[in-house]
Amino acid sequence: MLIRSNLESEGLWVEQNPPRADKPTQNELEEELRKLRQKTVELEAVLEEVQKEEEQ
Numbered sequence: 711m712l713i714r715s716n717l718e719s720e721g722l723w724v725e726q727n728p729p730r731a732d733k734p735t736q737n738e739l740e741e742e743l744r745k746l747r748q749k750t751v752e753l754e755a756v757l758e759e760v761q762k763e764e765e766q
Contacts (some may be wrong), residue, residue, distance in 0.1 A: 717723035734742070 712725055
């Protein structure tokens with residue numbers, strides 16, 4: 711174990727099968743999509759205000 715940690719610290723040990731992140735659930739994806747859509751609406755509103763100010 712000490713040899714492995716030493717090799718890892720020097721970049722000489724590469725994990726053959728690195729652990730993979732868990733896949734998000736359908737509900738998590740839908741919630742993230744909802745947040746992104748809400749943020750898009752907010753940014754579009756700000757952009758519209760900026761464009762109106764520039765026209766004046």
